[in-house]
Amino acid sequence: MKAKFLIPILMLFAACNTGNVPLTDDIKEAVKAEGVFVVNEMITALTENRLDVVLGLMENTPDFSMTIAGELFDYDGVKDMINQVGPMMEKQSFETKFEQYVVLDEDCFIYHWLGKNEVFMKTGESVAYDEYAFTYGFRKVEGSWKVFFMHESYKVPLPFDLDEDMEMN
Numbered sequence: 001m002k003a004k005f006l007i008p009i010l011m012l013f014a015a016c017n018t019g020n021v022p023l024t025d026d027i028k029e030a031v032k033a034e035g036v037f038v039v040n041e042m043i044t045a046l047t048e049n050r051l052d053v054v055l056g057l058m059e060n061t062p063d064f065s066m067t068i069a070g071e072l073f074d075y076d077g078v079k080d081m082i083n084q085v086g087p088m089m090e091k092q093s094f095e096t097k098f099e100q101y102v103v104l105d106e107d108c109f110i111y112h113w114l115g116k117n118e119v120f121m122k123t124g125e126s127v128a129y130d131e132y133a134f135t136y137g138f139r140k141v142e143g144s145w146k147v148f149f150m151h152e153s154y155k156v157p158l159p160f161d162l163d164e165d166m167e168m169n
Helices: 002-015 025-047 051-056 075-088 162-168
Strands: 065-068 071-073 089-105 108-121 126-141 144-154
Touching: 025 051, 025 089, 025 108, 025 126, 025 144, 051 075, 071 075, 075 089
Parallel strands: 065 144
Antiparallel strands: 065 071, 089 108, 108 126, 126 144
16 A cells, blocks of 8 residues: 555656756746646646546656546546546536645646635536645656646545544653
């Protein structure tokens, strides 16, 4: 189970070679500006259920991985999931509580997002996640930003009370 989480994290760091070269603030801001554009494109496509655009923003390589709902997918697995679930969905909404861009080098950044995600189905049903989080790793491939790493999760109740356990120690 731990390997499921360790392998994607190692892939994330290996995919972006920073070479320990400090980035200037100008470079960081330039990458972030491009990042804001591509992230907005991704979230807009998810909001409007334009899943062909979402797939187009993903890197179709052996490096690609997505972890969601405790499962690990490669590009083909994500494509299969989208083809199954996509036709049942109408749209999604996203309410941002926190976001962060971490620029690793001129060709790689990580985007962290936390907020409320609501999924609307064509049947009229919907499900809302008040504490939904995702982390996407982007890298520039032939002049275009592509997602090579995705992790999505939502907050579930823990089977124990952290405050109570802390008092016992």
